[in-house]
Amino acid sequence: MLLGSAAAWVLNSKAFAASSCDDHIVRIAAIIAPDTMNPFATWAAPWPTFFTYDTLVGVDAQRHDDRKGFAKSWSVADDKLTWTFKIWPGMKWSDGQPATARDAAFTYTYLRGSIGTPNELNIGFNNTDGLDNVVSITALDDETLQIVTKNPTRWPIDNYTLIGPEHVWKDVSYADARSTFRNDPPLIGTGPMIVAEFQQGQFVRLTPNQYFRTGQPVTAGMIIHIFGTADPIAQGLKSGSLDYGVNLTVAQWAELTKDPDIVIGESRIEQRNFLAFNTLSGDGAGSTKALQDPAFRDAIGYAIDQKAIVERALRGHGDPGIGLVMPVAADYYSDLSDIKRHFDLAEAERRLDAAGYRDTNGDGVREDKEGHSFRLELITGTFGNVFEMPIAVMQLVAGWLGKLGIPVSVTQLDPGALTARTAAPADGGVGWDLLVAGTWLTRSPHDLLAPGSSKQIGGTNRSYWRNDKFDALLSEVDVTVELKRSQELVDQAARLIYIEAPYIMLCYPFALEAHRKDCFEGWGDAVSMSSYFPLDRLKPVPAP
CATH class of the missing domain: 3.10.105.10 (Dipeptide-binding Protein; Domain 3)
Structure with a gap:
């Protein structure tokens, strides 16, 4: 995206102009290009959708015990083929409906059922990759999901499929899921922040999930500003209109090291x-x-x-x-x-x-x-x-x-x-x-x-x-x-x-990233920021 009228509009919008210290809304920015909130139709929207939807397990939950996804625990039988997942008891979707093992089973079965059809769901973040090695996916009860594979594989815990609510997706055809269904906000998920508004090429606004399983986030929400270059990200950090920015260039990162209100980070990444x-x-x-x-x-x-x-x-x-x-x-x-x-x-x-x-x-x-x-x-x-x-x-x-x-x-x-x-x-x-x-x-x-x-x-x-x-x-x-x-x-x-x-x-x-330290505390470095961590647990800096 070339900087021009769109960038100027965002920089002068109320979302940017307000102070995060006053309204407790976290303002972050990145070079991303989400075109839809439908994870079956795009690869371009993992960051916004990751705040709203959980993976079943995912690599982050395996590395950090405090970052579990849709499943609270999991195990594999001695045959190395039968995986059992215990879903959080009493978990709810952001619309208040129960979130159960049946939703997880539906999500995987929905994908698996498209294999070999003219509209196979193989073009988006949620795709059929790995499901050809699955024998069965069964919700044994509301809190127990069982996945049986043909051969030993870590796919049941390593896959990044975003678990969606059956009551939203059950009537969406495969043809629509891979193309025209936009999944317009407000989304319905189990993550800590729910996508409430999406303006393509401008911003994504998220609100706290009151039903989040470990408690509603204490911030008032989050705005992800979308840019095509890093220039406005660095400018926003320096001016105080942004709290966190990624995708910084080397020159910008070096310049930000001179600002006493900004903490910079550098890490090897993937x-x-x-x-x-x-x-x-x-x-x-x-x-x-x-x-x-x-x-x-x-x-x-x-x-x-x-x-x-x-x-x-x-x-x-x-x-x-x-x-x-x-x-x-x-x-x-x-x-x-x-x-x-x-x-x-x-x-x-x-x-x-x-x-x-x-x-x-x-x-x-x-x-x-x-x-x-x-x-x-x-x-x-x-x-x-x-x-x-x-x-x-x-x-x-x-x-x-x-x-x-x-x-x-x-x-x-x-x-x-x-x-x-x-x-x-x-x-x-x-x-x-x-x-x-x-x-x-x-x-x-x-x-x-x-x-x-x-x-x-x-x-x-x-x-x-x-x-x-x-x-x-x-x-x-x-x-x-x-x-x-x-x-x-x-x-x-x-x-x-x-x-x-x-x-x-x-x-x-x-990874060259930076955050301001005047409005929020609890930041992690870029490597620890898989999925939605630590943005789910930021806290406003106490007033002096």
Whole structure:
């Protein structure tokens, strides 16, 4: 989103102008692009919807005993196939109706029933991924949910499906759920904050859930301001019109360290910034077939200096990119030292020559195998819920490719346009050549490998790459519980996609965030802020 009239309207709105210290409404901001509050139809709205809906368990509840989701406890039988979940007794939806195991069973059964139909629910945050390994989903009573799987898997506790109320969704067809049903506010959920108003491209307003199972939050609500760049976020923090901001740039973060009323934070996170190649042929393909050639992509990999990206673009606030697995995922990380490319423009040129991509007419521009001079379009921007990338990254990448005789033009897109442009061709994706962007998923083995999954093309898989062997490895990962075997499979898959090079990992940026300390207390750092923590338990700073 380019800053203009919309940003000016928000900055001057009553929501921004009021003081959080006076009305006790938490004002936060991020670079996100929610287009609907329907989790079955979009990937772009996890942060607003995570405050309203609970996951059954999720990774956060496994790491922190005080952050349970829809289930209060869970266990797996000796057969490693039968999972039992105890739902919070007496829990209610925000409209006062009982929230039970039957709602959880409905949510999963609703998804599972769409598998194989023309309107399979496979395009949104709530999707069918993993449900093909499920034998049965049963509400044994109001407080007991049982999930039986075909093979041992951690999916029953690791999945991030948002549990919805049966009385809202039971009459929504699959066709509507994946497209036209917007799930307009006020939403009905079991989370601490309920989405009460949504103005696309501007803000999301949330109110405290009076029925929240651990007690109604003590703040008066929350407003999430939506931006396409980090500039107004930094400005809002400095002026006091924002209480918390994420997606800060290095320069903004450094400037905010000088303000005594602001606390800054820096942490390793799961974000991966990458250069993706459009590997499609046919509809949606890029401008040259070279993008489909692993030898071409491999050669480009030698022209990317990841250390320079961290030093010059991130000013040291990140780790150099290598493979799919980021350093924070310590159980699965490998530096791939035996196959790792190194920055060497001469080697990149040699490999391009050997692969048949030469400058045959001496004009300084290489030609592809069809005899066409390279003129590549690099699109870039920020997908929702990731940290903004400095423009210097694109300048460096375009500069290195230019030195190889491959001219690159850069097109900057706002989050909504970027999502639309990189959608699957069947969903309106438009041909592009290169993409520089970021993705932020969990450190679960499935999510580590998701950018290579053929099932995620047009979603997490931004390169459109397909590989049967990779898909088979991912399928085995999904039914593997034993850590050592899971590590072996992830390593094999990570090596395969590194060699095929549909992506060149640029860097793993650190999270740069900040909050003011004058209105609220109880803040956590970025790493501890999975789902809605700690915003569910903030307290107003006592009056002096």
